[in-house]
Amino acid sequence: MAEKTKGKADENTIFVGSKPPMSYVLAVVTQFNTGGSDEVVIKARGRAISRAVDTAEIVRNRFVTDAEIKDIKTSTESLTNEEGRTSNVSSIEICLTTTKKSEKKKSK
């Protein structure tokens, strides 16, 4: 639950965690089809980063073939654990867009 939606602002954002990639693929495809958005952001941290890339690639190759990777950003986040130690974790943001939908909008 906490992995997927965090309020209105992050409506188009899918947080990738430790579930199998296909659950996130489903979430992204659903967002494109029912969310009415032509842009979906896939976010992940640490080891889930490779799963986020898998998700984006599966969506693009198999389900939403007109989707394109608009932008990929990486950053470092500082996390403090229970013992008070801080550790740095890399994170990724993959922005997927479909060109079709925006073309449809233009033609209206």
Add this chain to the structure above:
Amino acid sequence: MAEKTKGKADENTIFVGSKPPMSYVLAVVTQFNTGGSDEVVIKARGRAISRAVDTAEIVRNRFVTDAEIKDIKTSTESLTNEEGRTSNVSSIEICLTTTKKSEKKKSK
């Protein structure tokens, strides 16, 4: 060995595998300092993708602070295993550049 250099064309490319991130960080920093190139490409496949992002982030935050991520590309590669089955693996290419060196070159 096979992870790091594959001929002249891939001289500026660091292949990230299963070693600790710091070994790849060292390789990237060495490439920037002695390789005479202001562009280094970090490549990884599958689970090593998150390690590649870690490598890029550590280089950028700690060692080559003027380095910037110029471009990140993802793709899918089809691999055939010993049994003849094909499986798809995601891959990433992170292109790091330093602005300083190219400025130095211009001023000469």
